[in-house]
Amino acid sequence: MSEAAIVLLSGGLDSATVLAQAVQRGFSCHALSFDYGQRHRAELDAASRVAKLLGAVEQRVFHLDLAMFGGSALTDPQIAVPQAVSEGIPLTYVPARNTVMLSIALAWAEVLDCANIFIGVNAVDYSGYPDCRPEYIEAFAHMANLATRAGVEGRIMTIHTPLQRLSKAQIIRLGTRLGVDFSLTVSCYQADESGAACGRCDACRLRHRGFEEAGIPDPTRYQTG
Amino acid sequence: MSEAAIVLLSGGLDSATVLAQAVQRGFSCHALSFDYGQRHRAELDAASRVAKLLGAVEQRVFHLDLAMFGGSALTDPQIAVPQAVSEGIPLTYVPARNTVMLSIALAWAEVLDCANIFIGVNAVDYSGYPDCRPEYIEAFAHMANLATRAGVEGRIMTIHTPLQRLSKAQIIRLGTRLGVDFSLTVSCYQADESGAACGRCDACRLRHRGFEEAGIPDPTRYQTG
Numbered sequence: 001m002s003e004a005a006i007v008l009l010s011g012g013l014d015s016a017t018v019l020a021q022a023v024q025r026g027f028s029c030h031a032l033s034f035d036y037g038q039r040h041r042a043e044l045d046a047a048s049r050v051a052k053l054l055g056a057v058e059q060r061v062f063h064l065d066l067a068m069f070g071g072s073a074l075t076d077p078q079i080a081v082p083q084a085v086s087e088g089i090p091l092t093y094v095p096a097r098n099t100v101m102l103s104i105a106l107a108w109a110e111v112l113d114c115a116n117i118f119i120g121v122n123a124v125d126y127s128g129y130p131d132c133r134p135e136y137i138e139a140f141a142h143m144a145n146l147a148t149r150a151g152v153e154g155r156i157m158t159i160h161t162p163l164q165r166l167s168k169a170q171i172i173r174l175g176t177r178l179g180v181d182f183s184l185t186v187s188c189y190q191a192d193e194s195g196a197a198c199g200r201c202d203a204c205r206l207r208h209r210g211f212e213e214a215g216i217p218d219p220t221r222y223q224t225g
Numbered sequence: 226m227s228e229a230a231i232v233l234l235s236g237g238l239d240s241a242t243v244l245a246q247a248v249q250r251g252f253s254c255h256a257l258s259f260d261y262g263q264r265h266r267a268e269l270d271a272a273s274r275v276a277k278l279l280g281a282v283e284q285r286v287f288h289l290d291l292a293m294f295g296g297s298a299l300t301d302p303q304i305a306v307p308q309a310v311s312e313g314i315p316l317t318y319v320p321a322r323n324t325v326m327l328s329i330a331l332a333w334a335e336v337l338d339c340a341n342i343f344i345g346v347n348a349v350d351y352s353g354y355p356d357c358r359p360e361y362i363e364a365f366a367h368m369a370n371l372a373t374r375a376g377v378e379g380r381i382m383t384i385h386t387p388l389q390r391l392s393k394a395q396i397i398r399l400g401t402r403l404g405v406d407f408s409l410t411v412s413c414y415q416a417d418e419s420g421a422a423c424g425r426c427d428a429c430r431l432r433h434r435g436f437e438e439a440g441i442p443d444p445t446r447y448q449t450g
Contacts, residue, residue: 010421063290066329069336096328099372103321103328104291110320111294131372139368146361147324 002028005116005160006105009033009059010189011046011208012165014120016054017175021162022118023055024178030112031059032105036066036097042195053181062104069095098131099140102159106144109157115150118160124167137152137161168210176216183219196223227253230341230385231330234258234284237344237412238432239375239388241279242400245344247388250402256284256336257330261291261322267420271411274372277347278406323356324365329383331369334382340375343385345404349392353391362386393435401441408444 005027009015013096021088022029033047053058098121105117123133130136141159145151163171175182187207197204199222211218226446230252234240258272269286276284314441323346330342340421346357355361366384370376389394412432413422424447436443 060293062293063288065288066332068285068287069333095374096332096372099368100325100328100332104356107291107321107325108294130374130377131373136368136371139364139371143324143361143368145363148322149320149355152355178298208238221372 002026003116004028004030004114005118005166006109006112006114007031007056007118008101008120009047009051009056009107010120011043011050012120013175013182013185014171016050016119016180016182016185017171017178018118018162019054019056020175020178020180022160027116029056030108030114031056031060032088032101032108034064034101034104035061036054036064039200040192042193046184053184064104066095066097066100084180098130098136102140102144103185106148106157110150112149113150115155115157116160118162120163121161122140122163122166124165125129134164135160137164141198156187166170167213168206169213171175172210172214172216176214181219183221194220194221198223202214226291227251228341229253229255229337229339230282230335230343231337231339232256232343233326233345234272234273234276234281234412235345236268238410238446239347239396241405241410242396243345243401244275244281245389245400245403245404245405247385251286252341254281255333255339256281257326257333258284258286259289259326259329260286261289263447264354267416268411271409271420272308273407277410285333289325289329291320291322299389302436321356323361327365327369331373331382335373337376338375339351339386340380340382342382343387345388346386347388347391347396349390355407359386361388362389392438394417394429394438396439397439398434401439406444408446420447423448
């Protein structure tokens with residue numbers, strides 16, 4: 001029987017590549033997506049399609065009402081989504097998002113008796129997010145091993161971050177090699193209901209630039225007009 | 226203006242004492258309770274009463290569907306609640322519960338720009354829970370300071386655990402001094418709808434023994450018959 005892994009799957013380009021890699025490495029992958037009050041559902045629709053196509057053994061969507069607290073352009077309608085790449089911590093940062101998501105992945109991992117969690121954090125393109133840095137991930141893994149029954153019993157929980165030091169272009173080349181159909185993924189912060197991207201927000205700009213640098217045609221469906 | 230704190234408030238004896246102490250120390254307390262698929266609502270009703278009476282500035286209930294994953298006698302109807310204090314990690318352990326709750330407290334703390342989280346963990350009576358140990362709490366605090374905008378900007382998040390090294394009897398004496406009405410709190414794993422306790426589960430036994438050792442009459446309402 002192959003080893004189990006929880007894979008955080010947003011429906012974006014990065015996490016789809018992570019799932020493809022975990023599957024290719026032989027893990028039996030349980031995909032975990034979050035409904036955390038995103039402005040659109042297209043990202044979650046993309047996550048289910050991607051989970052099926054890349055061969056996850058199951059996918060679950062966990063409801064997480066972080067919008068209750070506000071504080072991010074991604075969940076708070078009173079904060080506008082920024083239209084350009086900005087310095088420092090972006091307004092689209094959701095408070096403690098990776099910590100909350102990894103914690104819930106940890107809960108599921110304990111129930112499944114699974115010692116592997118995959119997350120598509122990436123310190124290069126998103127250096128403004130504190131919870132994407134390698135030192136943060138190491139601290140989470142250390143905490144997780146003290147938090148859990150498995151840790152107490154000496155089984156080590158590993159947080160896999162295969163994209164940690166890759167540029168967006170390198171991620172796109174890796175995903176392409178692994179057979180990810182990026183036209184199915186949604187990265188845009190303000191995609192429409194069909195998943196078509198705005199082409200103007202931070203995420204769209206980083207993604208498009210990544211395809212250009214990778215020398216791969218951008219398959220993203222953009223909104224027209 | 227007084228300093229803000231998030232206080233995790235379950236409706237039990239321990240967290241009520243923690244809230245009383247945080248209020249007495251002058252913190253402006255935002256109480257955070259979780260609806261995580263507990264078998265009964267009495268604990269959440271107790272949490273609202275306690276929050277009001279002890280002077281929290283607000284209380285919020287966060288819905289957390291940990292029952293979706295199963296794995297604990299507290300949330301999984303297929304696992305029976307144990308009737309006696311057992312060795313090792315109890316069946317009533319909810320996978321990664323403190324990690325998930327502290328992570329969500331961290332998200333709220335970031336939004337409120339608040340640098341204090343209070344949690345009523347206690348390593349003496351509940352030594353079977355890995356996520357109640359001081360080394361776990363230290364690891365969480367370290368991770369939290371790497372995870373957050375505040376941490377990046379040099380403001381230190383403190384996880385306060387005032388009950389960490391107290392026995393149940395010492396907690397009861399402390400709460401009594403601080404004016405906590407313990408008859409309002411619910412510790413029982415299988416309380417009825419009115420909040421009356423079974424008197425037989427782990428939590429009831431530890432609580433009753435605590436009152437005996439403290440030399441304080443046990444005000445708990447027990448189920449009759």
